[in-house]
Amino acid sequence: MRMIVLSRTAGVRRWIGGVFIACMALLGAQTLAAHHAGTMFSEEMKEITGTIKEFQFTNPHSWIQVMVETKPGAPPQEWSVEWGSPNQLGRRGIRPSTFKPGAKVTMRIHPMRDGSPAAGFVGAKFADGTTVGSWE
Amino acid sequence: MKLLSMGCVMVLLTASQALGQSRDALPDWSGVWQMVGGTVFDRATATSQGGVLTPGLRERPPYNAAWEAIYERNLKLRDQNQLPDPINTCGTPAGFPRLMNLPDMYEFVVRPEQTWILTENGPNVLRIYTDGRPHPAPEDRWPTYTGDSVGKWEGDTLVFTTLSTKHSQWPTEGDTVLDRTGLVLSDAAKVTTRLRRTDAQTMEAQMVIEDPKAFTAPWRVTKTYRVQPKGTRVYDYGCAENNRNPVDASTGKTLILGPDGKTFGK
Numbered sequence: 001m002r003m004i005v006l007s008r009t010a011g012v013r014r015w016i017g018g019v020f021i022a023c024m025a026l027l028g029a030q031t032l033a034a035h036h037a038g039t040m041f042s043e044e045m046k047e048i049t050g051t052i053k054e055f056q057f058t059n060p061h062s063w064i065q066v067m068v069e070t071k072p073g074a075p076p077q078e079w080s081v082e083w084g085s086p087n088q089l090g091r092r093g094i095r096p097s098t099f100k101p102g103a104k105v106t107m108r109i110h111p112m113r114d115g116s117p118a119a120g121f122v123g124a125k126f127a128d129g130t131t132v133g134s135w136e
Numbered sequence: 137m138k139l140l141s142m143g144c145v146m147v148l149l150t151a152s153q154a155l156g157q158s159r160d161a162l163p164d165w166s167g168v169w170q171m172v173g174g175t176v177f178d179r180a181t182a183t184s185q186g187g188v189l190t191p192g193l194r195e196r197p198p199y200n201a202a203w204e205a206i207y208e209r210n211l212k213l214r215d216q217n218q219l220p221d222p223i224n225t226c227g228t229p230a231g232f233p234r235l236m237n238l239p240d241m242y243e244f245v246v247r248p249e250q251t252w253i254l255t256e257n258g259p260n261v262l263r264i265y266t267d268g269r270p271h272p273a274p275e276d277r278w279p280t281y282t283g284d285s286v287g288k289w290e291g292d293t294l295v296f297t298t299l300s301t302k303h304s305q306w307p308t309e310g311d312t313v314l315d316r317t318g319l320v321l322s323d324a325a326k327v328t329t330r331l332r333r334t335d336a337q338t339m340e341a342q343m344v345i346e347d348p349k350a351f352t353a354p355w356r357v358t359k360t361y362r363v364q365p366k367g368t369r370v371y372d373y374g375c376a377e378n379n380r381n382p383v384d385a386s387t388g389k390t391l392i393l394g395p396d397g398k399t400f401g402k
Contacts, residue, residue, distance in 0.1 A: 040217060040392060040401070054395075058378035060226065065395055080380075080394055087240055087256055087371045116400035118392050 041110040055099035083121040165244040169361035177315040203350040210318025218388040226375035231281035293332040322349035
């Protein structure tokens with residue numbers, strides 16, 4: 001996984017942040033792999049920006065449907081972003097209302113290797129600055 | 137009168153033995169628990185890179201040559217995303233001992249005549265009879281996903297044996313594995329488990345798996361479970377509710393379905 005560059009102000013803080021990200025990635029990966037292995041997704045991380053269409057808070061996996069901006073003037077593309085079981089996520093404070101239809105969001109994902117508009121979820125940041133999942 | 141009292145005591149003692157441990161002597165296994173570590177069955181064989189997603193370096197269970205070849209084949213299939221893990225079809229139970237190796241929550245419910253291991257994922261129920269009944273005779277047993285489990289208490293430890301689990305030379309036949317690497321057992325497998333609460337935070341299951349058809353020696357695997365905060369809720373698990381990762385029966389590949397039900401990718 002490509003490491004996100006952290007603040008350079010304190011070496012210790014960077015190290016802790018790196019460990020935190022590794023742990024969160026592990027947690028994220030574990031949550032995703034609960035039902036099946038995630039071999040279809042790339043280890044590389046990518047950011048997409050768009051509008052929430054739907055949050056399927058379901059077993060065996062939650063799915064976040066996002067309308068992602070493509071080229072200016074072109075229609076958005078619907079992405080399917082896979083996350084964990086609502087049983088686990090619910091115990092960590094995620095709710096059906098976490099991703100509201102119409103909300104603007106930037107998401108960090110592991111996209112499908114073959115370029116299909118599907119991915120594994122890492123983290124998200126909303127317009128008001130609040131974050132969900134793994135986001136340093 | 138004295139003879140009658142003694143007789144009553146004898147009857148009561150026998151009755152309590154037949155019913156299993158008395159309630160007062162049973163340990164407290166209350167709470168909600170989560171397995172420690174990933175869903176590789178034998179954590180001792182996983183490296184820092186090993187686990188569900190990556191091959192890593194692993195020692196093998198003590199397979200004989202024929203079953204080692206089966207496992208090698210399964211590992212190659214896994215590397216190509218062509219291992220048709222039965223859990224992906226949301227159809228059949230995980231079975232034993234895989235149900236000791238699941239994500240999500242566990243509960244260990246102790247009663248005098250039975251102990252139940254409940255897994256949120258699945259869900260699964262393992263019933264361990266402690267009322268003195270033996271395993272049925274071989275001609276009266278048939279393979280099931282969770283098998284037949286009978287046990288007894290040794291102090292605070294539940295010792296139980298499990299027979300007649302639905303194992304086979306998967307995936308050429310049958311549909312039970314131990315984890316996503318395609319670890320398999322034969323239908324001759326016998327598992328002896330020592331289950332106890334080692335401290336306030338930890339449940340431990342020490343398993344010894346004997347398999348005269350597949351192994352050259354017994355295989356020891358230990359799983360631990362960490363207690364969750366008080367008030368943790370356990371939910372149902374409708375695997376078939378929205379399964380967008382079914383297995384393609386013809387290729388063994390795990391698919392990803394779009395919101396319209398169509399398959400992503402090639």
